[in-house]
Structure formats: C-alpha cells, structure tokens
Amino acid sequence: MEAGLILVLLLILGAEFVNGWTDSPNAIATVVGTRSLTPLQAVIMAAVLNLLGVLSGTKVAATIGKGIVDASVIDLTTVAGAMVSIIIWSSLAAMWGIPTSESHALVAGLAGAGLATAGANALLWEGWRKVLLGLFFSSVLGGLGGFILMVGVYWAFRKATPAKVKGKFRVLQIISSGLMAFAHGSNDGQKFMGVFTLTLVIAGALPAFHIPLWVIFLCAAVMAMGTLTGGWRIINTMGMKLTRLETHQGFAAEVAAASVIEAATRFGIPLSTTHTITCAIVGVGATRGGSAVNWGMTRRIVMAWVVTFPICGLISYFTVLLIRAVTS
DSSP, rough: OOOOHHHHHHHHHHHHHHHHHHHHHHHHHHHHTTTTHHHHHHHHHHHHHHHHTTTTTOOHHHHHHHHHHHHHTTOOHHHOOOOOOOHHHHHHHHHOOOOOOHHEEEEEEEEHHHHHHHHHBBBBBBHHHHHHHHHIIIIIHHHHHHHHHHHHHHOOOOOOOOHHHHHHHHHHHHHHHHHHHHHHHHHHHHHHHHHHHHHHHHSSSSSSSSSHHHHHHHHHHHHHHHHTTOHHHHHHHHIIIBBBBHHHHHHHHHHHHHHHHHHHTTTTTTOOOHHHHHHHHHHHHTTGGGGBOOOHHHHHHHHHHHHHHHHHHHHHHHHHHHHHHHHO
C-alpha cells in the first residue's frame, strides 16, 4: 500500500480511537452516576460490549460508506480532511467535558471535505435522508422513550420503598448499561468501518464496497482501546450533572436509549448515541418536574451538537484545501 493510503487509514483509526474515548463513556455514564459500578468496572464492561456490538452487523457502515458522499468523485484527501476535523473537534470538546456527537462530526466532516473536493455533486441524498431520520430517532424517540418508561417504572413500583427499589434496580441497571454499550458499538462503531472500507475502495485496494472481517475486528479493537482510556469528564457530565439519578432512573434512560439505537441500527440509520442517551436522561429527569433537570448544562450540550456541524464541516473543508495547496 502507498504511504498516502496508510496515513489516511491511520487517521481513520485515530478518529475511531477518539470515538471510543469521547463517545463510549455516554453508554456507561448513568451506571457510574448511580454508583452501581465503579468507573473502572464500567469502562471495562463498555469496552467488551462495544466490541461485540461492532461485530453485530454492517448496515450502518454501508450507509456511511456508500450513502453520504459519492466514492467516484472523492479521493484520499477528502477522507483525510474529514478525519482531521473529527479528531480536532472531539478532542477539544472532551477536554471541556462536553459530550459531542461523533456521528454528526463524521457526516459533517465528510460533507465539508466532499464539497471542497467535488462541490455539491459529492453529496448523496439517500444517506442524508437516513441522517435526518437519525435526528428524529435520537431526540424525539429518545426523550419520549425515557419519559414514558420512567412513568411506567414509577407506576409499577408505586408501593415499594425507595430502599427496595434501589436494591432491585442495581443489577438491572448494570444489565441496561451493558445493553447501551452494545447498542453504541452496533451503531457508532460501524460508522468508521464504513469509512475505512470506503477508503480502501477509493485507493483500489478493494474492487467494490464490501467490509472485510479484518476491518471489523481492527476498528472494534481500536474503539475498545479508546474506551479503556476513560473519558471521565464526560462520564461526570452525563452521569452526575444533567440530573440526579437513582438506579431505577438510570435503568429507564439506558433501556429507552438502547432500544432506540438498536431499532435505528437494524434499518441502517446512523444516529448519535450521545444525542439519544442525553435526551433519554432529560426525559427521565423531566418526570420529576422541570426543576430536576440542569437546563444550563443541557443548553451547553445542545449548543455543542448544533455547532458540531458547521465547525467540523469548515475544518474538513479548509483541511482539504490546505492539503491540496501544499501537495500541488
């Protein structure tokens, strides 16, 4: 393989590592926030189940690899620009303890780099339609799911004492956190597999878009290593600063978010796991009244989501122009 291809593949793995470092903590934030598991136990569990989630399918990877930008009009520089934008923006946000969406960063990065390479012809509507569906799944269904499931839990255990409820849900929340970690791997983990395979096709290393087994294992392992490095600031933000969570509330948020993510995954819809679990946590908190939610922190997170699209799009756009100016 040429040096340029190797460099771009390393950038993709770097972005996958950042994904595991900054995005995977969202899957385990509530189980740490309720102290059902220690941070180390939760991170190890997330790393293992993220790996298994990545191995569960390739529909989301195909959407990202074939549906966002037209492989016939882009090149390795396009992919490099997109990955640089993800690494820069997500690392900065992690330093501030603000959870960002790697999904939004990825599609925005690909769009900006694609526009710099081939103009509007680089963008494919089919994949973007699924991205818009993902926004609906994550925000509306995530928030409503958390709210409705929490109301159901309150009704089912309306006669139980707080101590009894906490004890019953401690084990259940560990299970639900595992489901959330698996769901994160099944959706978010697949996205960089799709970009990795797209790059191999662009470079001629693969004759057609088909995800090899070694790519699946490689990307899964890199994301798991990223998860193992921590992401404690994001865990603190999601598990302790959005709203005060008990075990039954963490359970409701995780089951709601994991269900939405898994449903989207099976339809090949890429969505933001950060977006989904945050909306589910807010939905759960809202059952105790508006004052139970830290709206100031919620606004900061939402603002980070909003600015992710233009920031990553612009970084990738100008990165491509810079690379072409330097190498021409």
